[in-house]
Amino acid sequence: MNRVDHDRVTELFLAARKLPRSDRGAFLEQQCGSDDALRREIEALLTHDDADDGFLEKPAIETAAVASRSIPERIGAYRVIRLLGEGGMGVVYLAEQRHPFRRVALKVMLSAWASPRMLKRFEHEAQVLARLQHPGIAQIFEAAIAESPAGSQPYFAMEYVEGRPITEFARSGALSLRERLGLMIRVCEAVQHAHQKGVIHRDLKPANILVVENRPTDGVDVAGTEPAPSTAPATAGSGLLALPKILDFGIARITGVDGHQATLLTQAGELVGTLPYMSPEQVGGDSTQVDTRSDVYALGLILYELLAERPAHVFDRVGLTDAARVIQETEPAPLSSVDRSFRGDIENIVAKAIHKDRHRRYQSAGEMAADLQRYLDDQPIVARSTSRIYQLRKFARRNRGLVVAACIAIVALTAGAIVSSWQAVRAHREARRAEKVNEFLSRMFVAIDPHAHGREISVLEVVKRAEQDIEPTFGTEPLLEADIRDEIAAIYMRLGALAEAEAHYVAALDIRGRELAPTHPDAIASAANLGTLRSKQGRFSEAEPLLRSAYDGRRTTLGPDHPDTLVTMNDLATTLLGLGKAAEAEPLCRAAVTAQTRLHGEAHLNTLTSTSNLANILSAVGKSDGAEVLFQRAAAGIETQLGPSHPTTLLNVANLARLLKEQNRYDEAEPLQRRVVDGFAERLGRQHPDSVIARANLAMMLWRQDKLDEAESMYRAARDDFAAIFGEDHRQVMTLTTQLALVLEKRSKNDEAAELLRTALESHRRLLGDDHPRTKQVGEHLERVRKKLASGGGR
Amino acid sequence: MGASRMSKTEATTRWLRDLADGDSVAAEKLIPLIYDDLRRLAARYLRRERSDHTLQPTALVNEAYLRLVNRDDLSWHGRAQFFALAARQIRIILVDHARKKKAAKRGGDAARLSLDASLTPVTGPDVDLIALDEALAALADRSERQAKVIELRFFGGLSVEEAAGALNVSATTVKDDWAVARAWLRRRLGEEGAT
Numbered sequence: 001m002n003r004v005d006h007d008r009v010t011e012l013f014l015a016a017r018k019l020p021r022s023d024r025g026a027f028l029e030q031q032c033g034s035d036d037a038l039r040r041e042i043e044a045l046l047t048h049d050d051a052d053d054g055f056l057e058k059p060a061i062e063t064a065a066v067a068s069r070s071i072p073e074r075i076g077a078y079r080v081i082r083l084l085g086e087g088g089m090g091v092v093y094l095a096e097q098r099h100p101f102r103r104v105a106l107k108v109m110l111s112a113w114a115s116p117r118m119l120k121r122f123e124h125e126a127q128v129l130a131r132l133q134h135p136g137i138a139q140i141f142e143a144a145i146a147e148s149p150a151g152s153q154p155y156f157a158m159e160y161v162e163g164r165p166i167t168e169f170a171r172s173g174a175l176s177l178r179e180r181l182g183l184m185i186r187v188c189e190a191v192q193h194a195h196q197k198g199v200i201h202r203d204l205k206p207a208n209i210l211v212v213e214n215r216p217t218d219g220v221d222v223a224g225t226e227p228a229p230s231t232a233p234a235t236a237g238s239g240l241l242a243l244p245k246i247l248d249f250g251i252a253r254i255t256g257v258d259g260h261q262a263t264l265l266t267q268a269g270e271l272v273g274t275l276p277y278m279s280p281e282q283v284g285g286d287s288t289q290v291d292t293r294s295d296v297y298a299l300g301l302i303l304y305e306l307l308a309e310r311p312a313h314v315f316d317r318v319g320l321t322d323a324a325r326v327i328q329e330t331e332p333a334p335l336s337s338v339d340r341s342f343r344g345d346i347e348n349i350v351a352k353a354i355h356k357d358r359h360r361r362y363q364s365a366g367e368m369a370a371d372l373q374r375y376l377d378d379q380p381i382v383a384r385s386t387s388r389i390y391q392l393r394k395f396a397r398r399n400r401g402l403v404v405a406a407c408i409a410i411v412a413l414t415a416g417a418i419v420s421s422w423q424a425v426r427a428h429r430e431a432r433r434a435e436k437v438n439e440f441l442s443r444m445f446v447a448i449d450p451h452a453h454g455r456e457i458s459v460l461e462v463v464k465r466a467e468q469d470i471e472p473t474f475g476t477e478p479l480l481e482a483d484i485r486d487e488i489a490a491i492y493m494r495l496g497a498l499a500e501a502e503a504h505y506v507a508a509l510d511i512r513g514r515e516l517a518p519t520h521p522d523a524i525a526s527a528a529n530l531g532t533l534r535s536k537q538g539r540f541s542e543a544e545p546l547l548r549s550a551y552d553g554r555r556t557t558l559g560p561d562h563p564d565t566l567v568t569m570n571d572l573a574t575t576l577l578g579l580g581k582a583a584e585a586e587p588l589c590r591a592a593v594t595a596q597t598r599l600h601g602e603a604h605l606n607t608l609t610s611t612s613n614l615a616n617i618l619s620a621v622g623k624s625d626g627a628e629v630l631f632q633r634a635a636a637g638i639e640t641q642l643g644p645s646h647p648t649t650l651l652n653v654a655n656l657a658r659l660l661k662e663q664n665r666y667d668e669a670e671p672l673q674r675r676v677v678d679g680f681a682e683r684l685g686r687q688h689p690d691s692v693i694a695r696a697n698l699a700m701m702l703w704r705q706d707k708l709d710e711a712e713s714m715y716r717a718a719r720d721d722f723a724a725i726f727g728e729d730h731r732q733v734m735t736l737t738t739q740l741a742l743v744l745e746k747r748s749k750n751d752e753a754a755e756l757l758r759t760a761l762e763s764h765r766r767l768l769g770d771d772h773p774r775t776k777q778v779g780e781h782l783e784r785v786r787k788k789l790a791s792g793g794g795r
Numbered sequence: 796m797g798a799s800r801m802s803k804t805e806a807t808t809r810w811l812r813d814l815a816d817g818d819s820v821a822a823e824k825l826i827p828l829i830y831d832d833l834r835r836l837a838a839r840y841l842r843r844e845r846s847d848h849t850l851q852p853t854a855l856v857n858e859a860y861l862r863l864v865n866r867d868d869l870s871w872h873g874r875a876q877f878f879a880l881a882a883r884q885i886r887i888i889l890v891d892h893a894r895k896k897k898a899a900k901r902g903g904d905a906a907r908l909s910l911d912a913s914l915t916p917v918t919g920p921d922v923d924l925i926a927l928d929e930a931l932a933a934l935a936d937r938s939e940r941q942a943k944v945i946e947l948r949f950f951g952g953l954s955v956e957e958a959a960g961a962l963n964v965s966a967t968t969v970k971d972d973w974a975v976a977r978a979w980l981r982r983r984l985g986e987e988g989a990t
């Protein structure tokens with residue numbers, strides 16, 4: 001057998017091809033020695049190696065498929081010159097027309113598509129398409145049906161565009177950012193023209209947007225039929241006019257075939273799956289959801305690709321279902337991750353265009369063009385007001401210096417709340433109002449450029465500044481005003497700024513009470529919101545009627561098992577607990593937990609929150625064992641859901657700590673409580689009410705363990721902070737004042753203790769009345785300290 | 796029909812799992828199960844009437860896979876085995892198709908001959924599948940794996956990574972094999988054309 005050793009051939013061939021050509025001879029000489037046959041074999045392979053001929057690169061089925069088709073000589077009045085490309089729906093030929101003499105691209109649908117229904121629609125819609133005349137749209141000259149032995153073959157005669165796909169054109173010409181955006185503006189304007197004529201493309205993709213480097217001269221008669229577009233044509237580096245032309249406008253609609261049913265025909269000869277450019281509503285399969293904004297989405301993806309030089313979504317051999325899920329759920333990598341210079345406006349424009357929710361996109365291609373133009377003109381863009389969560393995060397990032405980590409959490413939470421609550425709002429109210437409110441909210445976060453102000457700005461300031469715009473913006477539309485006040489109050493609530501939230505909740509309730517029926521969901525929501533606020537303020541007696549009416553209202557209008565109903569049920573229960581009506585609170589809260597467990601499952605945050613509150617109630621009625629179990633369960637569940645340092649997690653740790661404290665298990669409670677204090681300080685800031693309460697509770701634990709030094713300083717700070725937040729006339733303040741006094745007494749600082757007790761006694765009298773046991777108790781404390789002072793115990 | 800499809804899917808999936816576990820008899824059981832479907836799919840591809848359930852026009856094996864196999868029950872390795880098997884079947888189908896066409900041409904389908912040339916730029920070089928099939932057999936004689944790589948990629952339409960998975964080798968190995976085999980076949984087919 002004189003055959004050379006193929007393994008050896010392989011090995012040397014692979015080694016040799018990695019070397020520069022000039023070194024290969026020496027290498028082979030050295031390796032092959034006198035084995036001429038081996039050397040010849042390798043050399044032969046090397047000469048057959050780098051031929052860039054596409055050999056075997058297209059799978060066999062492709063070649064076989066094309067080879068098994070023949071080309072007709074004529075179609076209708078056109079002489080077929082050659083095949084340009086093909087796709088799932090049919091083929092595209094280059095063809096020639098006699099009168100007028102011109103070259104056209106002839107798209108012939110497979111007869112398989114030509115159902116009677118489709119043929120009928122074809123004839124009707126073809127007339128519409130013929131009216132589309134714009135320099136940025138490949139003109140459709142004719143749409144007709146040719147009879148052939150194979151049956152009826154619908155076809156289009158379109159302007160033949162000799163150009164390259166827009167992305168390829170930009171890449172190969174190394175176009176600048178401005179040039180790319182200029183091109184895109186022209187594309188958007190062309191799309192806008194078609195939309196105004198009532199034609200949606202439905203299959204926009206780079207392969208369908210060809211850029212011609214100079215004006216077509218092939219007898220194509222499109223000039224002069226339309227006023228010149230507002231932007232000058234982009235010029236490529238060479239100085240040639242770069243004119244984008246959109247192919248296939250309206251074809252998808254005519255054929256009734258949306259992208260996922262067909263790979264469309266492209267003149268570029270590509271067989272491109274359409275899916276990567278399809279909008280969520282298109283893959284959703286409900287054709288009634290597809291409108292001009294689906295084209296806007298595709299334009300956004302094309303812009304993305306034009307800038308990133310890679311598609312936003314790549315579906316390489318992904319199943320349809322998986323791809324659809326990606327389209328509906330996954331955000332493409334932010335443009336700024338491709339190139340940091342896209343951060344900001346450009347990224348926002350793209351993000352707005354490709355928003356999953358079509359209501360949040362540019363509402364027209366024209367709007368998108370205008371925003372791009374604004375960017376080019378250095379004017380503020382509209383898109384800054386859309387991707388709100390992103391904006392808020394960005395805001396927090398800019399303000400990292402002052403706005404501590406807490407703000408990021410709060411901002412993210414708040415943004416989440418707005419989004420979800422607005423989804424709910426949309427469900428039962430016209431979109432326009434939601435839009436307007438959304439816009440306002442977004443603007444308020446976006447209007448701030450810290451650089452412009454020369455200093456850092458806190459979230460709180462942002463919201464306060466925005467307040468001033470409410471009246472001028474919404475003065476004539478009270479319901480809108482109520483909406484925006486509601487949202488602003490929600491932000492304040494998140495920030496712990498209860499007093500600021502109050503005014504807005506009150507105003508919103510007032511407006512809605514006036515403008516809406518009492519059973520209107522918004523009116524009920526306002527009562528619930530204000531009720532929750534009052535409960536948080538400790539004004540339980542005011543909270544109770546509000547929450548009761550909200551609870552009844554929601555039971556009636558939403559049903560007893562609606563998530564919102566159950567939340568209000570929980571809020572009412574905690575309020576009742578605050579009022580000392582624990583016996584009434586317990587069954588109510590238990591029912592809420594049961595229903596929520598059924599509805600959401602045990603691990604859902606709503607369920608866990610109610611569980612935690614039920615534990616509170618149980619501990620209040622002395623069922624400590626049950627309470628401890630529930631606290632542990634809630635704390636563990638919430639920690640799993642939100643992480644160990646989330647404020648809500650910490651709140652539950654705090655609850656557990658308090659329970660231990662109530663059982664005089666101070667040594668167990670103290671480390672838990674310290675974790676809470678540190679966590680709150682970090683996440684919420686030291687001045688947040690929850691933070692202050694946590695410190696006050698820790699102070700109590702320290703006091704009980706006779707760690708008086710630390711207890712005193714902690715009480716002082718907590719008392720002062722509390723008074724600053726709620727005013728001196730607050731129950732908590734008077735309680736803390738009393739407790740501080742008792743610590744001082746224990747440290748024999750009787751002068752100050754007596755003074756504080758006097759203040760506390762006044763507060764108790766005012767808030768609880770002379771006969772209240774606590775008032776009497778404080779009175780007794782004061783007597784005792786006075787006696788100590790009289791006997792010389794003061795200092 | 797629904798029921799028989801279910802059972803077919805189950806059977807295919809089960810045999811694939813056995814195959815992945817190293818049961819070589821499983822391949823014998825599998826081929827008849829998938830052959831008909833592959834042929835039907837291939838024919839549809841050839842007629843350009845795909846329903847586009849897959850996103851790549853070339854992903855015939857993928858489409859077959861989606862139809863024939865219960866994906867949840869199968870590991871990546873099972874999928875690779877299926878692809879390898881399918882690629883082989885597609886090779887058989889296409890070469891068979893080419894033989895029939897050649898026979899028809901001899902019968903005198905003159906119009907078609909001239910048209911094929913004009914199609915070339917659209918799809919890349921036209922490959923004589925029958926000659927390639929023979930050359931591939933000769934290559935398999937020298938390196939089974941290199942021939943397999945060509946089969947998986949050219950007939951099966953698999954990516955480098957998928958082929959690597961099917962052969963249980965690294966992507967680099969597939970790329971190397973691809974380079975050697977491609978040069979080898981190009982030379983072999985070129986020589987035949989010259990003689």
